Amino acid sequence: MFNSIYIFGTGMMGGSLACSIKQAKVANKIYGFDREIKNLKYAKKNKIINDYDSKDFKLLSKADLIIICTPLSSYKKVFGIINKHKKDDAIVTDIGSAKSDIIKLSSKLLKNNNQCFIGSHPLAGKEKSTINNHDKDMYKNSVILLTPTSKTDKKLNTSVCEFWSSLKCQVLSIEPEVHDLVMSQTSHLPHLVSFALVNIILNSKSIKNIKAYTGGGFKDFARLAHSDSLMWKDICWSNKKNITKSIILLIKELQDIKKIINRNDSSLFKYLKDTKIKLNKK
Amino acid sequence: MFNSIYIFGTGMMGGSLACSIKQAKVANKIYGFDREIKNLKYAKKNKIINDYDSKDFKLLSKADLIIICTPLSSYKKVFGIINKHKKDDAIVTDIGSAKSDIIKLSSKLLKNNNQCFIGSHPLAGKEKSTINNHDKDMYKNSVILLTPTSKTDKKLNTSVCEFWSSLKCQVLSIEPEVHDLVMSQTSHLPHLVSFALVNIILNSKSIKNIKAYTGGGFKDFARLAHSDSLMWKDICWSNKKNITKSIILLIKELQDIKKIINRNDSSLFKYLKDTKIKLNKK
Numbered sequence: 088m089f090n091s092i093y094i095f096g097t098g099m100m101g102g103s104l105a106c107s108i109k110q111a112k113v114a115n116k117i118y119g120f121d122r123e124i125k126n127l128k129y130a131k132k133n134k135i136i137n138d139y140d141s142k143d144f145k146l147l148s149k150a151d152l153i154i155i156c157t158p159l160s161s162y163k164k165v166f167g168i169i170n171k172h173k174k175d176d177a178i179v180t181d182i183g184s185a186k187s188d189i190i191k192l193s194s195k196l197l198k199n200n201n202q203c204f205i206g207s208h209p210l211a212g213k214e215k216s217t218i219n220n221h222d223k224d225m226y227k228n229s230v231i232l233l234t235p236t237s238k239t240d241k242k243l244n245t246s247v248c249e250f251w252s253s254l255k256c257q258v259l260s261i262e263p264e265v266h267d268l269v270m271s272q273t274s275h276l277p278h279l280v281s282f283a284l285v286n287i288i289l290n291s292k293s294i295k296n297i298k299a300y301t302g303g304g305f306k307d308f309a310r311l312a313h314s315d316s317l318m319w320k321d322i323c324w325s326n327k328k329n330i331t332k333s334i335i336l337l338i339k340e341l342q343d344i345k346k347i348i349n350r351n352d353s354s355l356f357k358y359l360k361d362t363k364i365k366l367n368k369k
Numbered sequence: 370m371f372n373s374i375y376i377f378g379t380g381m382m383g384g385s386l387a388c389s390i391k392q393a394k395v396a397n398k399i400y401g402f403d404r405e406i407k408n409l410k411y412a413k414k415n416k417i418i419n420d421y422d423s424k425d426f427k428l429l430s431k432a433d434l435i436i437i438c439t440p441l442s443s444y445k446k447v448f449g450i451i452n453k454h455k456k457d458d459a460i461v462t463d464i465g466s467a468k469s470d471i472i473k474l475s476s477k478l479l480k481n482n483n484q485c486f487i488g489s490h491p492l493a494g495k496e497k498s499t500i501n502n503h504d505k506d507m508y509k510n511s512v513i514l515l516t517p518t519s520k521t522d523k524k525l526n527t528s529v530c531e532f533w534s535s536l537k538c539q540v541l542s543i544e545p546e547v548h549d550l551v552m553s554q555t556s557h558l559p560h561l562v563s564f565a566l567v568n569i570i571l572n573s574k575s576i577k578n579i580k581a582y583t584g585g586g587f588k589d590f591a592r593l594a595h596s597d598s599l600m601w602k603d604i605c606w607s608n609k610k611n612i613t614k615s616i617i618l619l620i621k622e623l624q625d626i627k628k629i630i631n632r633n634d635s636s637l638f639k640y641l642k643d644t645k646i647k648l649n650k651k
Contacts, residue, residue, distance in 0.1 A: 300555040362568050
């Protein structure tokens with residue numbers, strides 16, 4: 088239980104998180120800050136937060152737990168503000184989708200970083216990005232990838248782990264570098280492929296009424312391509328090396344499939360069948 | 370209203386279709402045939418069909434509407450059986466995912482093909498393929514792509530169109546060649562990409578517990594890779610030319626994205642943003 092939790096960035100993800108915190112009664116007060124005053128007004132009016140901060144950051148200096156819910160490209164600025172205003176014993180986490188870069192940044196910008204900051208990545212979200220699309224059940228039952236380093240304080244680790252557990256999340260610990268590699272394949276690459284597929288389809292002269300064809304596998308991809316452009320630009324840049332490698336792997340795999348399809352033997356069936364069997368075993 | 374409708378292939382898709390027909394009361398009797406006697410027994414026991422046929426095809430010779438619900442690779446054999454046993458005025462359609470090849474085949478194998486056969490492709494389905502996974506609401510509100518040729522009889526066209534409409538489906542007509550081109554991009558390519566992505570992830574040594582990571586876009590892809598291997602082998606072969614071209618387009622698009630990510634300018638953000646804007650406009 089925290090006396091006060093501070094949501095730095097009250098967009099869709101931050102707003103939904105505030106709702107979960109309120110529901111689980113994990114804090115006496117929930118405070119928020121956002122670049123956009125209209126988001127803060129919406130959050131206060133709808134009782135998602137108790138109060139919002141202004142640029143003097145008076146509420147930030149009272150907070151016990153600070154959760155960064157802003158795009159990755161703003162972290163440099165946000166860490167600077169937090170470092171200047173936070174209480175000595177306040178703890179800090181985030182919900183960003185790439186971790187290695189921002190953990191390096193935190194070690195440069197946060198005083199006693201190993202005692203106060205640990206990266207979190209909730210595997211939750213949806214494509215609509217403003218606070219009016221918040222969802223009080225977004226975090227419920229979701230997996231949180233917690234990314235401590237070898238230097239992270241054990242007590243801090245326990246506190247943040249307990250915080251997520253109290254929201255009914257399942258917490259898994261993973262090294263930041265492994266996190267970024269795994270996510271480049273399971274999340275970042277699929278999102279980029281969506282953009283690629285959607286672009287191919289949008290550029291096709293044969294397809295006039297795209298909505299007519301959403302039943303055949305397309306909708307699963309198009310959903311991802313509605314995701315926030317700024318967020319995804321930030322993720323790509325923050326995890327550039329792994330994502331580039333993953334794209335190369337996918338190109339190679341597609342070249343193999345193309346070859347196999349054009350062989351008149353059992354290798355295509357075998358490829359499809361074996362993939363399914365391996366997937367079911369996992 | 371038909372006196373009897375015959376489902377040739379009572380798997381998940383055929384079984385679900387029989388349920389829709391029964392629910393909509395479009396036929397007095399529903400008959401079925403399948404290679405697997407256990408599927409037929411299941412269908413009869415669960416009152417999905419009224420009776421099942423044996424290899425003398427006595428019930429087939431009574432049917433007014435015959436719907437082929439078998440894998441594309443079996444159509445040659447199935448057209449042969451239908452041609453041999455069907456009533457003169459019986460009409461025939463199917464639910465296959467690729468059309469040009471099988472329409473050519475029907476013109477070779479079915480007597481009076483233009484008066485009796487028209488291809489249909491319901492944009493409906495799920496990954497689990499046996500009849501015990503049937504879903505009585507699978508076809509409800511789904512789009513049916515009807516693929517008449519310039520020679521298809523108008524009355525036949527109207528009958529099959531009315532049949533699908535009576536199941537609360539939305540019927541759209543499309544030329545067979547355009548259908549196969551469009552589907553290669555909106556459905557066949559996304560499915561193959563799923564297999565490719567899943568393979569990359571399964572081959573990754575860093576990913577031990579795949580189920581932990583299903584929240585970040587991966588599940589949308591993995592869902593597709595559970596699809597029936599035989600069906601997808603058949604689709605790939607039947608629509609080989611278009612699918613090959615679509616894979617080449619995707620490789621090119623991924624190469625572009627890789628370049629853009631590695632530039633330190635606004636082109637990545639612009640690419641993501643423009644895709645989303647174009648998608649929202651469609």
